Amino acid sequence: MDRHADPIGRMVAQLSRLPGIGRKSAQRLAYYIASQPEEWVRELAETLLRGRQDIRICSRCGNYAAMDPCALCEDTKRQHDIVCVVRDPRDVAAIERMREYTGGYHVLHGAISPMEGIGPEDIRIRELLARVGTEAISEVILATNPDIEGEATAAYIARLLKPFVVRVTRLAHGMPVGGDLEYVDEVTLGRAFQGRREM
Amino acid sequence: MDRHADPIGRMVAQLSRLPGIGRKSAQRLAYYIASQPEEWVRELAETLLRGRQDIRICSRCGNYAAMDPCALCEDTKRQHDIVCVVRDPRDVAAIERMREYTGGYHVLHGAISPMEGIGPEDIRIRELLARVGTEAISEVILATNPDIEGEATAAYIARLLKPFVVRVTRLAHGMPVGGDLEYVDEVTLGRAFQGRREM
Numbered sequence: 001m002d003r004h005a006d007p008i009g010r011m012v013a014q015l016s017r018l019p020g021i022g023r024k025s026a027q028r029l030a031y032y033i034a035s036q037p038e039e040w041v042r043e044l045a046e047t048l049l050r051g052r053q054d055i056r057i058c059s060r061c062g063n064y065a066a067m068d069p070c071a072l073c074e075d076t077k078r079q080h081d082i083v084c085v086v087r088d089p090r091d092v093a094a095i096e097r098m099r100e101y102t103g104g105y106h107v108l109h110g111a112i113s114p115m116e117g118i119g120p121e122d123i124r125i126r127e128l129l130a131r132v133g134t135e136a137i138s139e140v141i142l143a144t145n146p147d148i149e150g151e152a153t154a155a156y157i158a159r160l161l162k163p164f165v166v167r168v169t170r171l172a173h174g175m176p177v178g179g180d181l182e183y184v185d186e187v188t189l190g191r192a193f194q195g196r197r198e199m
Numbered sequence: 200m201d202r203h204a205d206p207i208g209r210m211v212a213q214l215s216r217l218p219g220i221g222r223k224s225a226q227r228l229a230y231y232i233a234s235q236p237e238e239w240v241r242e243l244a245e246t247l248l249r250g251r252q253d254i255r256i257c258s259r260c261g262n263y264a265a266m267d268p269c270a271l272c273e274d275t276k277r278q279h280d281i282v283c284v285v286r287d288p289r290d291v292a293a294i295e296r297m298r299e300y301t302g303g304y305h306v307l308h309g310a311i312s313p314m315e316g317i318g319p320e321d322i323r324i325r326e327l328l329a330r331v332g333t334e335a336i337s338e339v340i341l342a343t344n345p346d347i348e349g350e351a352t353a354a355y356i357a358r359l360l361k362p363f364v365v366r367v368t369r370l371a372h373g374m375p376v377g378g379d380l381e382y383v384d385e386v387t388l389g390r391a392f393q394g395r396r397e398m
Contacts, residue, residue, distance in 0.1 A: 007253040008263055008288075014246040019231050020224065031289045032218050033247060034254050034263055041251040044213055045244035048232055051210040052240040055233050064207055064233055090230045093207075183223075 008034060060131070062107035062124050064089040072105065080104045081138040085128065085157065086181070087111050087145060094182045095143070098189050103141070106131065111149035112156055120156060128157070132164050139167040141196060146175050158199040169196040207233060259330070261306035261323050263288040271304065279303045280337040284327065284356065286310050286344060294342070302340070305330065310348035311355055319355060327356065331363050338366040345372060 011030035015021055021029070033041055057063070058070035065071065072078065072092075082103030086092055092105050110123040131137065140161055144150035158168045172195030175184050184192070210229035214220055220228070232240055256262070257269035264270065271277065271291075281302030285291055291304050309322040330336065339360055343349035357367045372390035374383055383391070 007250040007265055008292075010246055011250040014243055014250075017243075018228055020227060025219065027289065027292070028219060029217055030250070031263075031287070033251060034288070036251070038248075038251055041248055044216075045248040047209055047213040049237075049240055049244040051206040051213075051229070052232060052235070052237055054206040064230075066206055088230070089207075089233070090226065093226070 057109075061105045062089075062109060062127065063092050063105055078102050078104060081136055082141065083128075083131065083137055083139070084141040084143050085154075086143050087150065087153070088182075091143065091181050094184070095189070098186045098193075100190050101193060103139075106140075108144070108153065111144055111153045113149045113152075123153070125157060125160070129160070132161060137165055139169060140165050141193075142168065142170045142199065143181065145179075145181050146171075146173065147178055147180075154199070162199075168199045170199050171196050256308075260304045261308060261326065262291050262304055277301050277303060280335055281340065282327075282330065282336055282338070283340040283342050284353075285342050286349065286352070290342065302338075305339075307343070307352065310343060310352045312348045312351075322352075324356060324359070328359070331360060336364055338368060339364050341367065341369045345370075 008030050011033060012023070012026045015026035015029050016023055018026075033044070054066060055064050056066065056068045056070075058065045058068050058073055060069050060073045063070050063072065073080075079102055083106050084095065084101060084103055085106045085108060086095070087108055087110065089107055089109075092107060095101050095105075106124070106128050108123040108125065108128075110118055112118060112120055112123065128140075132140070140157075142154040142157060144153045154170055158170070161168050171192040174188055174192040174195055175181070176188075181189075207229050210232060211222070211225045214225035214228050215222055217225075232243070253265060254263050255265065255267045255269075257264045257267050257272055259268050259272045262269050262271065272279075278301055282305050283294065283300060283302055284305045284307065285294070286307055286309065288306055288308075291306060294300050294304075305323070305327050307322040307324065307327075309317055311317060311319055311322065327339075331339070339356075341353040341356060343352045353369055357369070360367050371394055372387060373394055374380065374387070374391045380388070
């Protein structure tokens with residue numbers, strides 16, 4: 001049977017391209033989608049495509065947002081002189097769920113990784129320098145992941161910013177080494193914020 | 200922040216409706232989709248919607264297919280006097296992967312379940328009777344799941360068809376190949392004893 005004439009096979013192939021979705025999961029999902037009313041599937045497809053189309057990257061902090069600048073950057077109740085630097089937009093969501101941090105953010109969209117050929121110029125470090133040069137920033141909190149790339153990125157940025165920013169801090173270890181910031185529980189994440197130290 | 204003004208939130212809500220996709224997985228998928236090029240997401244969305252639109256249910260066997268009758272029913276190399284009765288289209292795919300069975304199928308699209316208010320008239324038993332009445336069928340293999348609903352469905356169909364079909368069979372129960380006797384549940388082990396055969 002021609003694979004491309006087979007609607008289920010096409011769906012399985014496409015769903016298998018999603019992260020964490022193996023062949024078995026893709027099959028389960030494809031058969032489930034096949035069993036749903038067409039309107040249900042249309043809503044799913046349109047939500048994904050429109051969601052992607054509606055996403056802006058805030059020109060100031062780099063976070064995903066519906067508008068530019070984003071709601072977080074426009075929030076006058078937040079302390080914008082403190083900037084928390086993270087790798088991904090998902091990390092902003094994780095920190096916001098903690099409900100303790102009230103400063104601003106800077107999303108790098110990646111980490112320095114010589115192994116993968118990602119250098120400082122490939123992530124949003126230039127934009128961070130521009131902010132340090134134009135905004136009144138009193139503290140930069142480096143909240144990149146506690147893994148090799150995250151530590152290297154934090155060390156690189158710390159060296160770069162120290163002459164220009166009063167406090168450059170790193171989240172305390174309290175986070176499990178080798179862990180992923182997004183999966184750290186709120187209490188541990190809160191301790192890590194409280195115990196942050198000078199770099 | 201208005202949940203519906205938030206593209207990521209909308210994607211997470213929609214993806215959480217898929218089976219086996221919890222909140223964490225939905226978030227991971229939504230952020231991944233957000234990070235992909237728009238064309239990639241369009242292809243995903245269109246494959247799912249078109250896949251659903253292209254799916255036909257074969258009017259003979261009830262399997263999902265691109266055409267009606269399906270390629271399996273049209274395959275003259277298969278023994279269409281043997282019909283394997285299964286609950287779902289996924290079961291057909293599982294049996295086909297085995298590459299040993301060369302007969303036809305009949306997909307019920309469900310199982311009898313008084314608990315869920317699903318009676319014999321709600322699944323494709325009427326269509327099976329029509330086939331038995333019009334096709335030359337020498338054996339019906341009942342391959343519904345070995346759970347309460349599957350056993351009840353098999354028993355019901357067996358009673359119904361026995362006067363009209365020479366052989367009505369049920370898949371053997373027994374030890375899973377490669378399994379460990381110590382870890383096989385008592386009911387399965389009991390069935391394996393009952394079904395023991397000469398060596």
